[in-house]
Amino acid sequence: MQDSRKIDRELLTEIKRMHHQMPRWVVLLILIGVFAVLAYYTSSLLVILLLSGVLAYMLIAVINKVESYGIKRNVAVITLYLSMTVFFIVAEIILAPCLQDEVKNFYTRLPEFSKQLENVFSQGSSSDMQNYPLAEELIRKILNNAISPSQLLEKTLNLSEIFSQAASFLLAMILIPFFVFFILKDWPGMLKTVMSWIPPVYVETTVSALSEINILVGKYLRGLIIDCISIGIIATFGLWVLGINYPLSLGILSGAANVIPYLGPIMACAAACLIAFIQYNSIGVLINVLLLYTVIKLTDDLIIQPLTIGKSVRLHPMLLVITIIAGEKLFGVMGMILAVPIVTISQKVLSILFESHRQTAARKTLIIKDKGTPSNIPL
Amino acid sequence: MFKWALDTEKEHNLHILKDVQLFKGLNRKLLRKLLIDLVEKEYEAGEIIFSEGDVGKALYVILDGSVKIVKKTDSGEKVLAVLGPGSYFGELALINQSPRFASAITEEKANLLIMYKSYFDNLIKGNSAISSRVLLNLVSSLSNYIGKEHPVDEDAEEAEYQPGG
Numbered sequence: 373m374q375d376s377r378k379i380d381r382e383l384l385t386e387i388k389r390m391h392h393q394m395p396r397w398v399v400l401l402i403l404i405g406v407f408a409v410l411a412y413y414t415s416s417l418l419v420i421l422l423l424s425g426v427l428a429y430m431l432i433a434v435i436n437k438v439e440s441y442g443i444k445r446n447v448a449v450i451t452l453y454l455s456m457t458v459f460f461i462v463a464e465i466i467l468a469p470c471l472q473d474e475v476k477n478f479y480t481r482l483p484e485f486s487k488q489l490e491n492v493f494s495q496g497s498s499s500d501m502q503n504y505p506l507a508e509e510l511i512r513k514i515l516n517n518a519i520s521p522s523q524l525l526e527k528t529l530n531l532s533e534i535f536s537q538a539a540s541f542l543l544a545m546i547l548i549p550f551f552v553f554f555i556l557k558d559w560p561g562m563l564k565t566v567m568s569w570i571p572p573v574y575v576e577t578t579v580s581a582l583s584e585i586n587i588l589v590g591k592y593l594r595g596l597i598i599d600c601i602s603i604g605i606i607a608t609f610g611l612w613v614l615g616i617n618y619p620l621s622l623g624i625l626s627g628a629a630n631v632i633p634y635l636g637p638i639m640a641c642a643a644a645c646l647i648a649f650i651q652y653n654s655i656g657v658l659i660n661v662l663l664l665y666t667v668i669k670l671t672d673d674l675i676i677q678p679l680t681i682g683k684s685v686r687l688h689p690m691l692l693v694i695t696i697i698a699g700e701k702l703f704g705v706m707g708m709i710l711a712v713p714i715v716t717i718s719q720k721v722l723s724i725l726f727e728s729h730r731q732t733a734a735r736k737t738l739i740i741k742d743k744g745t746p747s748n749i750p751l
Numbered sequence: 752m753f754k755w756a757l758d759t760e761k762e763h764n765l766h767i768l769k770d771v772q773l774f775k776g777l778n779r780k781l782l783r784k785l786l787i788d789l790v791e792k793e794y795e796a797g798e799i800i801f802s803e804g805d806v807g808k809a810l811y812v813i814l815d816g817s818v819k820i821v822k823k824t825d826s827g828e829k830v831l832a833v834l835g836p837g838s839y840f841g842e843l844a845l846i847n848q849s850p851r852f853a854s855a856i857t858e859e860k861a862n863l864l865i866m867y868k869s870y871f872d873n874l875i876k877g878n879s880a881i882s883s884r885v886l887l888n889l890v891s892s893l894s895n896y897i898g899k900e901h902p903v904d905e906d907a908e909e910a911e912y913q914p915g916g
Contacts, residue, residue, distance in 0.1 A: 440783040444758065560787075567792045572799055575865065576808045579790050583867040731806045 412702060419706040420544050424551035426710070428559070430593055435556055449556045453549075474618045577728040581721050588720055592713055595681030600627040602676050603668060607640070610664045614657070616648045626665075630672070632708045633692055637672075641665035687716060761786065764814050768864075770837045771812055772892060776884045784881075790865045800855040800863070807844030807851050809867045813837065816861025822853040833858060842889060845871045 411418050431452065438448040570578050604627025611619040622644050629636035641662065648661045687695065692712065699711025768774055768782045791814070794800060800811060803823055811818075813836050820831045820840060831853055834840060843849055845868055875882040
């Protein structure tokens with residue numbers, strides 16, 4: 373007993389000694405490493421927590437607004453939950469039949485579609501395709517090298533995979549509202565507790581980081597929501613005008629996919645092209661769909677995004693692509709969605725920390741120059 | 752009081768905020784918005800909030816407790832003012848990030864509301880009702896400094912600091 377205590381004490385002294393020897397950035401790097409490993413192994417929980425955070429952030433604005441009318445926070449949160457339940461029930465009644473029809477129709481006709489698609493590529497029966505030998509060759513090559521179309525469609529209907537996804541989906545559906553409820557209710561208390569841990573010297577830097585993040589994330593999320601809804605509406609309308617099947621489902625998919633920069637619009641466009649090609653079996657329609665999505669992307673880049681998200685959140689294209697790929701590798705689709713805001717926030721926090729460090733360093737030099745006595749440096 | 756109305760601590764803070772010179776003329780809804788948006792922090796007695804010469808980034812409003820404003824002089828430290836609930840200090844940080852003119856130290860346990868510069872800038876851009884009032888109040892408080900910008904002797908230097916209250 374005595375021995376173990378002695379060893380413990382020695383270990384503690386050793387750790388303290390090492391801590392004093394190690395530069396701060398090494399400790400920081402080790403901490404980041406440990407956090408990254410932990411994050412990797414608890415990725416699904418982390419994604420649920422992050423999603424809850426994002427959702428809570430969006431709803432906090434509503435709660436704050438209600439609270440500013442002099443209504444208690446708890447009452448505001450419960451009222452919001454009740455009204456959201458009513459909203460979802462109404463949305464289900466209005467939108468669900470329309471969507472259900474489209475989805476049911478798609479699944480019942482799936483075998484027919486895959487057969488059609490395979491026929492097109494195996495026999496080259498389309499007259500249109502022969503007019504575009506280069507495109508035909510290209511599509512054929514891609515499909516032959518990757519996977520045959522029927523397998524591709526069947527793969528999406530793999531039962532065990534759907535079941536495991538449904539289970540984690542169900543867990544998320546229970547956990548997210550649970551987390552969001554408590555974040556919304558207790559946020560001011562949480563913030564106060566965190567602030568009480570922060571030494572007075574770092575208060576202004578912390579508040580500056582919080583304030584900047586709040587403005588940045590608010591702008592990004594609000595912009596993204598407006599952006600997705602606009603894209604969804606334009607895509608639905610465009611596809612409906614072109615006479616493509618399932619315009620509503622494809623429109624919603626296009627809007628939702630838009631949260632993933634670059635890859636999202638490509639995925640949505642590919643889905644629309646596939647449906648259009650199955651339906652009309654002609655390259656002309658395919659070109660129309662491609663044109664539609666190009667116009668949507670240009671409208672998004674040149675008009676909608678500058679008006680909604682603005683330039684403050686823009687990452688360098690190279691960093692953006694690296695971010696999305698890393699996000700996908702670590703946390704899957706959710707990683708791709710959350711990667712951009714997380715990297716943008718980290719970038720902002722780092723720049724605030726560097727700026728604060730630079731200002732402190734500049735001040736220290738100034739004082740040393742002025743008085744020549746570094747002992748006088750106030751914190 | 753109705754059950755769904757704000758709790759007593761918030762009501763108390765709202766009452767204090769109502770009397771702050773900087774927020775004079777703002778209605779209760781706007782004051783509540785400020786209370787919700789701004790970060791609150793409790794300081795122990797004797798803690799340094801900021802030191803003379805630090806780059807100023809935020810304005811502080813005292814909700815509870817007291818804070819003394821101290822300036823270093825050749826003859827030692829000089830207490831320029833002791834501020835109580837409803838007073839604010841550090842307002843120059845909202846205009847430009849100039850070095851702090853004096854140090855702020857809590858005299859007793861204090862609860863402060865912190866307004867960071869970028870929040871203030873955003874407020875000015877986004878909410879004309881708040882911004883026109885607050886800017887007017889800020890200008891009238893800053894107008895006290897005019898004419899005393901270059902103190903000729905120590906007494907004048909002391910007169911220069913007139914914290915809002």
